[in-house]
Amino acid sequence: MSILGIKRTPLAWLNLTHDRRKFATSMAGVGFAVLLMFLFTGFKNALYDSQVQVINRLNADIVIINRLKNNMFVPEPFARRRLYQARAFDGVAATYPLYISDVRWKNPVTQQTRPVRVLAFNLADPVLPLPGVQANLAALKLPNTALIDTRARPEVGPRKAGVVTELADRQVRIVGTISLGTDFASGNGNLIMSDQNFLRYFADRGPEEDERSFATADIGLIKVEPGADVDRLVQQLSEFLPNDVKVMRRSGPGNSFEAQERDYWRESTNIAFVFSLLTVMSFFVGIILVYQILYTDVADHWSEYATLKAMGYSNRFLLGVVIQEAVILSVLGFIPGMLISRLLYTGASNAIGLVFLMTPERIVNLYLATFAMCLISGAIAVRKVQSTDPAEVFG
Amino acid sequence: MKRTPLAVLNLLHERTRLLVAIAGVAFAVLLIFMNLGFQGALLKTTVTFYDQIQADIFLTSPQSLEISTTKEFPRTRLYQAAGVAGVERVMPLYLESLLWRNPETRLSRAMFVFGVNPQDPVFAMPELQTAAARTILVQPDTVLIDRLSRADFGPQTVGLETEASRRRVIIGGQYTLGSGFAADGTLIMSDQNFVRFFTPRSFDQINLGLIQTSEGANVPAIAATLRQQLPADVQVMTRRDIIQNDLLYWLENTAIGFIFTLGVIVSFIVGTVIVYQILYTDIRDHLKEYATLKAMGYSGRYLFVVVLQEALILAVTGYIPGFIAAFGLYQLTFQATNLPIEMTLNRLILVFILTVIMCSLSGLISVRRAVTADPAEVF
Numbered sequence: 107m108s109i110l111g112i113k114r115t116p117l118a119w120l121n122l123t124h125d126r127r128k129f130a131t132s133m134a135g136v137g138f139a140v141l142l143m144f145l146f147t148g149f150k151n152a153l154y155d156s157q158v159q160v161i162n163r164l165n166a167d168i169v170i171i172n173r174l175k176n177n178m179f180v181p182e183p184f185a186r187r188r189l190y191q192a193r194a195f196d197g198v199a200a201t202y203p204l205y206i207s208d209v210r211w212k213n214p215v216t217q218q219t220r221p222v223r224v225l226a227f228n229l230a231d232p233v234l235p236l237p238g239v240q241a242n243l244a245a246l247k248l249p250n251t252a253l254i255d256t257r258a259r260p261e262v263g264p265r266k267a268g269v270v271t272e273l274a275d276r277q278v279r280i281v282g283t284i285s286l287g288t289d290f291a292s293g294n295g296n297l298i299m300s301d302q303n304f305l306r307y308f309a310d311r312g313p314e315e316d317e318r319s320f321a322t323a324d325i326g327l328i329k330v331e332p333g334a335d336v337d338r339l340v341q342q343l344s345e346f347l348p349n350d351v352k353v354m355r356r357s358g359p360g361n362s363f364e365a366q367e368r369d370y371w372r373e374s375t376n377i378a379f380v381f382s383l384l385t386v387m388s389f390f391v392g393i394i395l396v397y398q399i400l401y402t403d404v405a406d407h408w409s410e411y412a413t414l415k416a417m418g419y420s421n422r423f424l425l426g427v428v429i430q431e432a433v434i435l436s437v438l439g440f441i442p443g444m445l446i447s448r449l450l451y452t453g454a455s456n457a458i459g460l461v462f463l464m465t466p467e468r469i470v471n472l473y474l475a476t477f478a479m480c481l482i483s484g485a486i487a488v489r490k491v492q493s494t495d496p497a498e499v500f501g
Numbered sequence: 502m503k504r505t506p507l508a509v510l511n512l513l514h515e516r517t518r519l520l521v522a523i524a525g526v527a528f529a530v531l532l533i534f535m536n537l538g539f540q541g542a543l544l545k546t547t548v549t550f551y552d553q554i555q556a557d558i559f560l561t562s563p564q565s566l567e568i569s570t571t572k573e574f575p576r577t578r579l580y581q582a583a584g585v586a587g588v589e590r591v592m593p594l595y596l597e598s599l600l601w602r603n604p605e606t607r608l609s610r611a612m613f614v615f616g617v618n619p620q621d622p623v624f625a626m627p628e629l630q631t632a633a634a635r636t637i638l639v640q641p642d643t644v645l646i647d648r649l650s651r652a653d654f655g656p657q658t659v660g661l662e663t664e665a666s667r668r669r670v671i672i673g674g675q676y677t678l679g680s681g682f683a684a685d686g687t688l689i690m691s692d693q694n695f696v697r698f699f700t701p702r703s704f705d706q707i708n709l710g711l712i713q714t715s716e717g718a719n720v721p722a723i724a725a726t727l728r729q730q731l732p733a734d735v736q737v738m739t740r741r742d743i744i745q746n747d748l749l750y751w752l753e754n755t756a757i758g759f760i761f762t763l764g765v766i767v768s769f770i771v772g773t774v775i776v777y778q779i780l781y782t783d784i785r786d787h788l789k790e791y792a793t794l795k796a797m798g799y800s801g802r803y804l805f806v807v808v809l810q811e812a813l814i815l816a817v818t819g820y821i822p823g824f825i826a827a828f829g830l831y832q833l834t835f836q837a838t839n840l841p842i843e844m845t846l847n848r849l850i851l852v853f854i855l856t857v858i859m860c861s862l863s864g865l866i867s868v869r870r871a872v873t874a875d876p877a878e879v880f
Binding site for chain 1: 760
């Protein structure tokens with residue numbers, strides 16, 4: 107402190123670090139509360155974020171979908187000629203069709219079939235700019251080949267190149283891998299194949315399944331020319347194209363494919379309620395943990411606080427000390443809590459294939475919650491100090 | 502012999518801290534209850550409708566995963582099963598989903614469809630037991646709709662016409678079933694209508710075979726016979742088996758199992774930390790007294806028992822408010838979300854055992870200091 111030119115004893119710091127072991131426990135306490143909050147908000151966000159990650163990786167500014175497709179679960183394709191119509195507009199640089207189908211995949215080890223999702227496109231189109239796709243373009247051109255997602259659920263069996271098994275009761279050879287992750291609509295994982303192979307598997311799947319052809323596509327990707335006004339183009343396309351399709355921005359707030367998907371999951375599931383409740387409860391657990399720590403500190407230094415008061419320090423000063431302790435605890439507890447949460451996120455992400463993102467915004471929000479938590483506990487713990495009567499303590 | 506209840510007195514000594522300690526344990530208990538409750542409720546929604554299906558034995562394709570992802574198998578297997586002694590009645594169940602258009606918003610959503618022979622008593626819902634219901638079902642393009650379907654499907658007035666998978670459809674009546682995770686809403690239609698809606702599906706390929714056994718029959722024995730006699734292209738499951746199978750599917754194949762189990766584990770650890778803090782502080786505060794006791798000849802074992810007693814008292818006193826709060830939050834959750842979240846006896850016992858383990862564990866960690874207290878050193 108002398109560096110700042112103020113010669114004051116850093117009472118809050120000394121109080122906290124006085125007993126090293128207790129200090130470590132205190133930090134662990136705050137850290138655990140932080141971990142709990144990170145865990146539950148993380149699950150909530152992961153469930154939402156995972157639903158839109160494929161959408162956000164599509165190489166498009168604008169998408170065209172069937173009007174009925176109000177979420178990725180709805181298997182309604184649209185007429186591909188709408189995509190050709192869109193090409194005539196000024197500002198449209200390119201359009202690519204993406205074909206999607208859910209299909210059964212046989213785990214080559216257990217022989218069990220599991221549903222997976224197939225994403226297919228013309229290999230000449232840069233539809234999904236993933237490194238795995240670029241590296242395997244040549245191999246994907248061969249008949250009955252596909253790429254598998256290394257982050258697909260373990261139920262699909264080995265997720266590596268060289269696997270030969272059955273897809274839609276037809277042989278398939280895995281020639282490479284991508285890293286994408288699962289979501290609710292993708293079943294146990296994603297496969298990528300060429301549009302030619304897509305026809306081989308899905309043009310004629312027998313009486314129970316719909317047949318697919320190039321006449322329809324599931325998602326139409328529109329790439330705009332640099333500098334074009336995307337919103338205006340969306341409006342023009344919506345006006346001009348028939349009512350059987352919906353034209354939207356790919357991502358972003360407002361009228362976008364991503365927002366539509368997020369809204370669907372927000373409205374049709376209780377995810378938000380469940381995890382918000384758990385987060386609020388974690389917050390209270392944190393208050394209790396920090397209160398215990400501060401209270402023990404106050405109790406331990408009871409006579410010292412009384413002495414300070416007897417010396418003429420005001421209640422405000424004592425309040426300041428306890429609040430300082432709360433702030434120090436919130437910072438020092440948050441860091442390990444966050445680091446452990448990071449590990450936990452990675453672990454959970456590997457275990458279930460969902461995306462766990464720790465964005466700066468989420469970190470700041472949770473830090474603010476931690477800070478509030480410590481402040482509330484500090485405010486409760488300090489009451490006892492304030493009512494301290496030196497005469498009583500040394501009575 | 503009257504003994505000083507040392508553990509109780511130690512805890513009661515500092516009232517406020519005791520209250521906070523109890524609150525801490527209670528919150529840990531509450532967190533565990535909520536995690537288990539949410540998991541249980543989400544899983545339960547997926548199997549509730551089995552309660553309404555009147556069958557003792559179920560036939561499915563070995564490739565079926567759970568009710569909403571089934572694979573068809575030949576109806577012949579069901580007729581083969583009908584020949585087994587003790588089988589009273591066999592009924593095919595056709596399953597598929599279609600896009601139901603909300604006539605008001607004109608938006609379509611996926612609806613899960615049960616196709617049944619109107620003469621078969623497949624469902625136990627009272628609305629379906631009447632002759633009137635059967636008359637409605639046999640009419641072309643007429644369906645019954647689940648009252649518990651999501652509001653997004655639109656009005657459910659009888660006689661309402663809308664479009665389902667590009668075909669006109671008329672609501673003939675309603676029933677109460679619920680479908681949870683697997684579907685947003687359900688319909689029941691006759692097998693004739695089912696084939697109309699889902700051409701080119703035929704009557705010969707069924708999704709689920711329902712078998713009713715005669716009064717007092719030995720169901721597991723019949724299931725075993727069926728397993729022996731039917732080819733390997735069908736799976737024979739009793740009611741218990743199939744419910745277990747679906748629950749396991751959702752637990753193991755979706756994130757539900759993982760997420761809430763992790764929630765329980767972390768809550769447990771946090772609870773342990775809270776109790777540890779309390780006991781540790783207590784021991785530190787009373788280190789002199791503990792040392793005195795030791796100097797007086799009390800064994801380390803005695804002190805150990807005292808701390809463990811404190812831990813158990815905290816466990817019990819924390820469990821009760823935690824349980825009560827959880828009960829209240831369960832009600833609140835049910836009102837807010839309609840999730841069938843329920844307190845079961847098993848869960849009460851499980852959480853209690855977890856609480857006791859949690860507190861004892863903290864006790865064990867914190868007691869070392871008291872046990873190793875050397876009177877000579879302390880003074």
